[in-house]
Every structure is written in structure tokens, then in C-alpha cells.
Amino acid sequence: MTKIYEKAPAKINLVLDVLRKREDGYHEVEMVMTMVDLADRLTLEELQRDQIVLASQAGFIPLDEKNLAFQAAKLLKQRYGVKKGVYIYLDKQIPVAAGLAGGSSDAAAALRGLNRLWDLNLGVPELEALGAELGSDVPFCVRGGTALATGRGERLESLESPPQCWVVLAKPPINVSTADVYGRFRASEVGVHPSVPDMLAALREGSFDRMCGALGNVLEKVTLAHYPEVRQIKEVMTRLGADGVLMSGSGPTVFGLVSKESKLARIYNGLRGFCKEVYVVRMLT
Ligand SMILES: C[C@](O)(CO)[C@H](O)COP(=O)(O)OP(=O)(O)OC[C@H]1O[C@@H](n2ccc(N)nc2=O)[C@H](O)[C@@H]1O
Ligand SMILES: Nc1ncnc2c1ncn2[C@@H]1O[C@H](COP(=O)(O)OP(=O)(O)OP(=O)(O)O)[C@@H](O)[C@H]1O
Numbered sequence: 001m002t003k004i005y006e007k008a009p010a011k012i013n014l015v016l017d018v019l020r021k022r023e024d025g026y027h028e029v030e031m032v033m034t035m036v037d038l039a040d041r042l043t044l045e046e047l048q049r050d051q052i053v054l055a056s057q058a059g060f061i062p063l064d065e066k067n068l069a070f071q072a073a074k075l076l077k078q079r080y081g082v083k084k085g086v087y088i089y090l091d092k093q094i095p096v097a098a099g100l101a102g103g104s105s106d107a108a109a110a111l112r113g114l115n116r117l118w119d120l121n122l123g124v125p126e127l128e129a130l131g132a133e134l135g136s137d138v139p140f141c142v143r144g145g146t147a148l149a150t151g152r153g154e155r156l157e158s159l160e161s162p163p164q165c166w167v168v169l170a171k172p173p174i175n176v177s178t179a180d181v182y183g184r185f186r187a188s189e190v191g192v193h194p195s196v197p198d199m200l201a202a203l204r205e206g207s208f209d210r211m212c213g214a215l216g217n218v219l220e221k222v223t224l225a226h227y228p229e230v231r232q233i234k235e236v237m238t239r240l241g242a243d244g245v246l247m248s249g250s251g252p253t254v255f256g257l258v259s260k261e262s263k264l265a266r267i268y269n270g271l272r273g274f275c276k277e278v279y280v281v282r283m284l285t
Helices: 068-080 102-117 126-133 136-143 178-184 196-205 208-214 220-226 228-239 261-272
Strands: 003-021 027-046 054-058 086-091 144-151 155-159 166-171 244-247 255-257 276-284
Touching: 003 102, 003 136, 003 166, 003 196, 003 244, 027 102, 027 155, 027 166, 027 196, 027 276, 054 068, 054 144, 068 086, 068 126, 068 155, 068 255, 086 102, 086 196, 086 228, 102 136, 102 166, 126 136, 136 144, 155 196, 166 228, 166 261, 178 220, 196 208, 208 255, 220 228, 220 244, 228 244, 228 255, 228 261
Parallel strands: 054 086
Antiparallel strands: 003 027, 027 086, 027 144, 144 155, 166 255, 166 276, 244 255
8 A cells, every 4th residue: 555755844934024914804925934844744545435534643633624634635636536535644743823834834745745646747836726725824835945925925936045054943832823913913013024135135145144134024013912922932042042033924933043053052941941842953955
């Protein structure tokens, strides 16, 4: 029996700017996103009966139609008239509702994996378009790497990888709803917007210092106002010596970019003092 394995890495937003609210309720964004090597793992196997079955060791995520990986399988079956079943095992490692696009990356991995398992022969552009039907972050998760994302997040332009560094992720024990954060966001209240051109120049030059200087996320204003613990983690990470510190996506996870390995133990131990979920990972290049 064929088994397909797919890795579903977490993403971070190096820049997240929101330009305006659109007529359709979504927001027009400009984001620079990249992948880190904290990943869920999916195993996909053909089932004898025509059914989608999802299982996971994680007790705290839905395993039915609410799961984005399940939705990805259902979408492919409907769109291409697939009469086969699939068993998907999801080894969940990415924290949930964390701003790390865990669910979106699982959906993207399911699209990639089922394209192979069911011999659908879809190209990356087609998989990205299907991904956009599942969520704004899914097309980027299909493509991977580093990209500029515009529109509601689905229009992508691949970029060079960021200069290699360590990424420390710290997630406070709260779950933040992306819809809530966008709902509370007011474009008119943003003072200074982050500079996307500056981040693009940093990546072109391969300059770690310039990348740290160009980090910015306008959703921080909303999330930090409601969750003081996110602001506190940012302050602690900065004090402990991370070179650049930012909230990812709609939060609550905060990431710190660190160039010197010798700094990591102090930052990790300092954070672990009051935050249980801390990860030290690398950027995926
Ligand atoms: C915060 C980010 O994760 C940053 O990468 C994304 O912008 C959100 O991506 P996502 O979680 O895949 O978002 P979706 O599942 O498409 O939408 C969740 C909810 O967020 C809001 N939403 C999302 C994306 C966007 N550009 N504008 C929005 O206003 C909408 O209210 C939507 O109902
Ligand atoms: N495969 C999945 N893994 C985790 N959560 C999922 C999945 N499918 C659906 N969900 C639901 O989606 C919600 C958001 O989870 P997810 O981990 O994708 O958020 P996130 O990391 O904040 O995403 P983003 O950064 O794209 O906003 C959770 O409440 C969860 O119940």
C-alpha cells in the first residue's frame, strides 16, 4: 500500500501591513512571509472505502470537516471527481491558533500529498488556486520558501531566502482568533506603516541587520492591546538580547531573530521562566 509523507512547516510574517478593508470583508495586505523548521507531519494512505478519515495524536483539534486538511481532501475529491478514500494521519507539532499558519500548512501539505497519491498531475499554480479557496495563508503554504504576499494574501511573488539565523518562538497560553483581530483592526489608527520595500532590500542584500530593522506587523496594535502577555514576551525577548523581535500573523506567538548561537541558551532559559511553549528553530532556506 502506497504511503505518502508530507511536511507542513510553520510560517512567520517578517512584515505584515494592512492597507484597507475590502468590500468582501477581507483586508488588503502586503506581507513578507517565510517558513521555519517547526513542522507538522502528514502521512497519507489510500483507503479501500470512499471516505476521508483523519486521525492525530493531538487531542485539541477538530478531526472532521472543520479541519483544514480534511477540507483540502474534500475539495480535491469534489473538484476532480475522485472516487477513492484516504486515511490522513496528522502528527501535530505546530501550536494551534498561534499565528503560525499550522492549519493552513496542513491543508497545503494535504493538497500536495493527495495530488501525488491520487495521480492528479496538478501543477503548483493550480494547487495554489485551490488553496486560496481554503484560506488566505494556504497558497503561500503550498508554495513555501519566502514570498511577498498581496491581495488578501493569495497573490504571491517568490523572494530570496532570508539570511540564515536562529528563530526563537514563544507562545503564551492563549488562543487568538484571526477573524477577531482583523475585526478589531482600524486602518485609520495605524500610525507608521512598516516598510515592505525596506524588507525586500534587506533580503536582496542578504543583510541580517537590515532585516531586523525592517520587521513590522500592524496587527500587533490590536493583539497587544488585548493581551498584555504578548507585549511582555516581546519586552523580555528584546531584553534577553534577540536581535529582532515581532509578533507573527495575528498572534499570539512572538518570534525573535538571533544571529549568534551563543546567545540562544540565555534567551531560551529566560523565556521558559514564564512561558511554557518556547521553540528554537532555523529559517527554512
Ligand atoms: C494573519 C495571517 O495569518 C497573516 O499571514 C493571515 O492574514 C490570515 O490568514 P488565514 O488565517 O488563512 O485567514 P482566512 O482563514 O482566510 O480568514 C480568517 C478571517 O480573517 C480575516 N481576514 C483574513 C485575511 C485577510 N487578508 N483579511 C481578513 O480580514 C477574515 O475575517 C476571515 O474571516
Ligand atoms: N489542521 C489544523 N490544525 C490546527 N488547527 C486547525 C486545523 N484545521 C482547523 N483548525 C482550526 O483552526 C483554528 C486556527 O488554527 P491554526 O493553528 O491554523 O491558526 P493560526 O496558526 O493562527 O493560523 P494563521 O496564522 O493562518 O491565522 C483552530 O481553532 C482550529 O480548531
